[in-house]
Amino acid sequence: MKTRLQIGATSCKICFDEYAWSFCVTSKDTTTALKPGAIGKPLVRLGNYPFLALPAFYIIVPLKISKHKIMKIFISTLISLFLIYQASWSQVASTSQKANDLLKEYVQLREVLGVSAGIYKDGKLVWKGGAGHLNPERQKPVNSEMLHRSASITKSMTAVAIMQLYEQKKLRLNDPIQKYLPWFPTKKKGVITVKHLLQNSSGITAYQSRAEARNQKNFPTLRDAINVFKDRELAHKPGTAFRYTTYGYVVLGAIIESVSGMRYRDYMKKNVWDKAGMSHTDVEIYGKKYANKPGLYTKNAKGEFIKDDDTNLSLKIPGGGVQCTAEDLLKFGQAVLDHKLIKASTLDLMMQDPKLPKSWSPYGMGLFLYSGKDAPSGRVIGHNGSQSGTATQLFIFLDKKVVISVMANTGRAWIAVSSLANELGQLVIDAPLQSTVESLWKIIRTKGGKAAEAWLGKSGASFSEGQINNLGYYFFRRGRIQGAIETFKLYVKMYPKSWNAYDSLGEAYLKAGNKALAIQNYRKSIELNPKNTQGIKVLKTLQHK
Known part of the structure; x- marks a missing residue:
């Protein structure tokens, strides 16, 4: 949105770029630009509050312009900024209202018990909110600051950590995993590489029983957890088919520890979570009481919300044992977008689709590849998650510079949560999203x-x-x-x-x-x-x- 005021030979142009303000003053004698990237060096960067720039504007205007003209420009600018700000605030308020209404709709449809979500656009928080309740008794509402299990979105975080070590030349993707974990047994069906683990093509099987999937045991170390499955035969020759498995990411977590010399949790905090500004993210500790965390629920065959198993996540920490807030997920997505954690070339490598048989959706290295550059929404990557009492979705719209996160305290609700994330995306993206099963x-x-x-x-x-x-x-x-x-x-x-x-x-x-x-x-x-x-x-x- 642009507004131009003309006063004699002097004009003032005010530009509004969704959530940032800028303006420049032009006279026949000189031009003063108050916009990064405009004429000259950036003199003032205006924030969300335009009035903060007015004193700087008054001082920087060249002295060759009369005080009378300066006052006219000042007053006209103030009025215009107010009108633009009012219009823009209406736009932001409309987006927020629609987003809040969407959350309430999904709660009223009884698809989720409680949900937290957020939207980043162009690196800024557009909206965050929550709806529903912590439990069926409706004792406390869910808000945007709630802690949730991130579930399998943890895999994307682990994959980024592996790729950091790859960038530092501390590991190679085509190396056999025994190079870093000599105690891991070799397999008759072939050699497992680091890349196979990242692509979910290693052949390592998933949970073999409900007891594993709903684990109640405590595993003090990642090696203790790996002992549960390391001696099992592979489902197929490594690299020949897609087979989604959390266990493969547990092995990746152990590789991070071996290569970095740090515990998985310590490495992630220092090199991923803190760098991305994720101050509320950590490994979930079984049995610990968290003040701002909803209970774990699911729906039975009658459509009733019932208590879900309070599982011990120590069996699968690098593949699904991390908790965070919806905004922390946004920060992770934004850090990926901004290449704060890994280089652009490394992200491109992670986004290569191996086109493996049996893949229900294109999958790179720790990332689902939801759509390509030719789609109306541009390239979209991310991950979803579903485990006991939890359903999550992270979308990163690379070309639109948008990040969407949704986290619900409801198990087996992954399609509803992904659908909600899709609809939130449509509020801020000027193109239809790819047709999906969620639609x-x-x-x-x-x-x-x-x-x-x-x-x-x-x-x-x-x-x-x-x-x-x-x-x-x-x-x-x-x-x-x-x-x-x-x-x-x-x-x-x-x-x-x-x-x-x-x-x-x-x-x-x-x-x-x-x-x-x-x-x-x-x-x-x-x-x-x-x-x-x-x-x-x-x-x-x-x-x-």
């Missing part, structure tokens, strides 16, 4: 299956079998059976030759009590795959009832 979820959730089908036809969006099936079961496990049915119907339409699509739809109809349609879909599934033993078993049971 499809929101349409099914609020408008139904027919609207979703129409949106798919119009947008041209496409989803893999895994994505659409996971979305259906996201509804299913959260007690929204009609949403699951609508999703699985879309699955059948997209993949009419998939036996699994009909199997999933049959299960949803069975849960809804529609025996006839359950039988019909299980029959079709078995026709397409005669080896669907579970489907055959269910069908026999239904036919004998």
